[in-house]
Amino acid sequence: MTTIARSPETAPGRLPIVGHALRMKRRPGDFLLSLQASGDAVTVIQLGPKQMYVVNEPGLIRELLRDPETFARGGPITERFRMMFGNGLGISEGEFHRRQRSVIQPAFDHSRIVGYTALMSEVVATRVESWPDGQQIAVDKEMADLALTNVTKVIFAADTAIDIPEFVAATTVVLSGLFRRMTDTIGLTRLPTPANLRYRAATEYLRRTINQVISDYRQSGVDRGDLLSTMLYARDDDGEPVMTDQQLHDEVMTFFIAGSNTISNTLSWALHEIATNPEVEQRLHDEVDRVLAGRAAGYHDVARLEYTRRVITETLRKRTQGLFLSRVTTRDVHLGGYHIPAGSDVLYSFHALNHNPAIHAHPERFDPDRWLPERARAIPRGAFMPFSIGVHGCIGDQFAWVEMIVLLATITARWRLVSAPGHQPKPKLAITMPVDSLPMIAHRREVGVASS
Missing domain, CATH: 3.30.43.20 (Uridine Diphospho-n-acetylenolpyruvylglucosamine Reductase; domain 2)
Known part of the structure; x- marks a missing residue:
């Protein structure tokens, strides 16, 4: 029938x-x-x-x-992304996508992630040592700088001429502008308003900067063992380059955005949630003190930082990085x-x-223990996919988990961050829902040597 x-x-x-x-x-x-x-x-x-x-x-x-x-990438988000990011891994389809993924995948194998973690651990340890004890810091900007510095070191082994603060600012403008363009049904984003002009200038700045770096790499002729070199020197069966300069641009742009913005937003929201939930803060400090004793986290600490992982997981749920796809x-x-x-x-x-209460009880409550194995098993399959699944799932998902756990553990092992009086952060309407601003007071923690 x-x-x-x-x-x-x-x-x-x-x-x-x-x-x-x-x-x-x-x-x-x-x-x-x-x-x-x-x-x-x-x-x-x-x-x-x-x-x-x-x-x-x-x-x-x-x-x-x-x-x-059957359900190909397309629709309002995809088309806006394609206008900005071209045909990178986050947008491409079919056989072309599978080929690109196979070329890039080796850059995220286990040994590479271990190496990346060592670099990230050094970066975050150096960064947090510069924080002034007892003073207010802009946590959202600190996390943005950290995440972009990390992804820069993954894509480019050598130092580049990228101005990280300016790149972060341009990225923020573009992501906010993309959301407005996705919900614009009458063409307002085509008008020469100050916001639209800022968006166009930021878009051009990102494209120009990345193209210059690719040009510098190609002229040097040196395989530096980083992600850009992996893509630049990949060859097909006839010995021809797999990627054009335009495709390299599209892939680099995609990794810059995907590899920095979601990470920095999640860490910023996690630190806010920790500061406003004293029990969570205490349990997290107990864990990082026991595992790290004040030192920076490394790759082999990740498996022991179970509560830290649950804090990140709960942040990814409550502060979802994206409204719709x-x-x-x-x-x-x-x-x-x-x-x-x-x-x-x-x-x-x-x-x-x-945020559906039928799936997650009391969805507005920040509860890392909802991700304990015995409780997480009750969540329906498909109800929580922070990095998506299938052939279009995030190629760097394992790298992202390690990065967020290592950075959060290292920060909270050395610092207690307290919400600035009178400030309540709000999400900005953008594709990845960043915090509008997050001023916090940094208090250095004195931690003894933990028992093994």
Whole structure:
């Protein structure tokens, strides 16, 4: 007997002409979470003239991500990303994507990650030693500098001419601008406003800077053993270069953004949550004192920093790095009993999953112990995928976990960071939901030698 797929229901609250665009623009997180509460596995929304399908059920999102041939990268986010980042690993598809991934994968094998960790450990130890005891520091900027310094050392073995503060500032402008462009249904982002001009200038600065570094590498002719050299000197079966300068640019740009912004945002939010949850702070300090005794964390400490990992995991849940993502159907498809036509934009929101009380009890509570093995097993498959899954899952996910654990443990082993009086940080509306600002008072911790 053939099962007839049904058409998804349209989300309530649709207005004439604009549809759900105003709700999506003003409070996108709340709007997407409300679709979770509707109980419909797939819902239709209208963003201006555009109809989109929102997949709400974790298992169906997992199914979608495991079928890139049917649910190809596309839609409002992907197209904006492609305009900025070209055809890098975060955007490319099919055989081309698989080839690029195979070329880049060796840069993230176990031995490389161990080496990267040693570099990161040295960077963070040096950085935090410069903090003034008892003084206020801009934690969001410190984390941005740390993350970008680390990813720079992974991509470029040698020092480069990149101005890290300026690069961080330009990256922040671009990510905020991309979000505005994703939710712009009437073309406001094409006007010559100061914000749009800043976005264009920041975009050009990033492109120009990266192109200059690639040019310098190519002219030197030296294989430096870093990620850029791995890509630059990769050859096909005929001995020809695998990547053009344009493709190198696209890959480097992708790694800069993916490898710095999410890391710095997560660490900033983690330090805020630690400061506002005394029990979490005490348990974290107990663990890093026992494991590290005040020294910088290294690769072989990661397995012992179990509570630190849970703090990072809970931060990735509560402070989800991204409101929604999109795909485009390449054919008519039935998903969970719903019919979705070919060429449809399909949205899904990890933010909504991570804040759904039916999946995570008391979702606004910061509770690292929800990730204890016996409790985590109750979470449905597909309900928590911070680095996605399948062929398009983050190629550097293991590197990212190690980096965040090592940096957070090293910082909290040496410092207690206290929220600045009267300041309540807020998320900025951007693709990766960074903190608007995070001033904190740094107090040096005196830690004795821990017992083994």
